[in-house]
Amino acid sequence: MYAMLVDANKNFVWQEVAEPVRGEGDVLIEIAAAGLNRADLLQRSGSYPSPPGWPEWPGLEASGRVLEAPAGSRWKPGDKVCALLGGGGYAERVSVPAGMVMSVPAGLDLTAAAGLPEVFATAYLNLVVEAGMKAGDVVFIQAGASGVGLAAIQLAKKTGCKVITTVGSPEKAAFVKTIGADIVVNRKTEDLGAVLEANPIDIALDCAGGPALGENIAKMAFRGRWVLIATLGGNRAELPLDTLYKKRIRIIGSTLRSRTDEEKAAVLQALEKDYWPKIAAGEIKNVIYRVLPITEATAAHAILERNENTGKVILKVKD
Numbered sequence: 001m002y003a004m005l006v007d008a009n010k011n012f013v014w015q016e017v018a019e020p021v022r023g024e025g026d027v028l029i030e031i032a033a034a035g036l037n038r039a040d041l042l043q044r045s046g047s048y049p050s051p052p053g054w055p056e057w058p059g060l061e062a063s064g065r066v067l068e069a070p071a072g073s074r075w076k077p078g079d080k081v082c083a084l085l086g087g088g089g090y091a092e093r094v095s096v097p098a099g100m101v102m103s104v105p106a107g108l109d110l111t112a113a114a115g116l117p118e119v120f121a122t123a124y125l126n127l128v129v130e131a132g133m134k135a136g137d138v139v140f141i142q143a144g145a146s147g148v149g150l151a152a153i154q155l156a157k158k159t160g161c162k163v164i165t166t167v168g169s170p171e172k173a174a175f176v177k178t179i180g181a182d183i184v185v186n187r188k189t190e191d192l193g194a195v196l197e198a199n200p201i202d203i204a205l206d207c208a209g210g211p212a213l214g215e216n217i218a219k220m221a222f223r224g225r226w227v228l229i230a231t232l233g234g235n236r237a238e239l240p241l242d243t244l245y246k247k248r249i250r251i252i253g254s255t256l257r258s259r260t261d262e263e264k265a266a267v268l269q270a271l272e273k274d275y276w277p278k279i280a281a282g283e284i285k286n287v288i289y290r291v292l293p294i295t296e297a298t299a300a301h302a303i304l305e306r307n308e309n310t311g312k313v314i315l316k317v318k319d
Contacts, residue, residue, distance in 0.1 A: 050087030059089020099265030210234030287311030
């Protein structure tokens with residue numbers, strides 16, 4: 001089969017590789033499409049390799065048809081599925097633990113379904129499992145026009161929360177309001193600190209980190225939970241330690257990729273049960289920004305590097 005490898009100069013090469021060997025308890029999938037994530041950019045740069053046991057090439061989520069499945073599992077050859085991966089989505093086939101495979105929501109094609117697993121699992125894990133999100137919470141979501149941001153906004157609104165989010169342009173601000181965001185801050189032109197001062201938050205889902213974390217965490221409500229999932233804004237922040245213990249604020253570091261298969265399977269099971277029917281009914285939007293062929297992976301990465309996208313970028317592997 002073919003996969004999209006990264007050469008010594010960080011360029012993509014569509015190259016023949018060995019066929020995946022289906023492990024006991026795994027599902028072998030013929031990939032139709034793969035969703036892009038910012039972690040893919042880090043992996044291509046050499047700073048975020050696949051975990052042990054996963055292919056070396058990027059791709060944290062994919063959709064396709066089952067080729068082989070364990071005896072007695074819910075899957076059978078020909079089933080349309082989408083899957084959360086530790087790596088290996090930029091290829092023609094992949095072997096995945098059965099618990100990390102989900103059905104495709106009714107009404108969605110395989111191309112659209114490729115953009116679901118990573119962002120919705122990330123949003124659910126961090127808002128619900130880590131932060132204990134409940135109705136009435138005020139939730140702050142960085143990068144609201146990203147794939148994770150759009151998923152998180154919708155999960156928070158379905159829970160009955162007030163949502164504050166950041167974006168980088170007026171066009172993105174207008175779009176995230178249509179998804180349900182209550183307060184939208186243009187990070188380039190508006191004062192986020194003033195907004196958070198006026199609207200103390202219970203939960204933050206933060207992919208930026210950096211100085212802004214230190215500047216704004218003190219503005220949280222009593223017993224606030226600040227969940228840090230990436231540091232796109234920098235690896236250093238100065239924290240007001242006295243405020244942390246006086247307000248009983250918790251800082252939670254979290255990644256999805258490093259979780260055990262069992263942890264991931266539990267998240268995916270909850271997603272499929274509670275939210276796939278809402279996606280099928282159109283109550284939650286699956287926002288796709290652009291679809292490109294797998295051979296244009298470089299151009300697809302450039303979209304994310306420019307922060308151009310509103311929603312998911314998808315690589316199509318097979319018609």
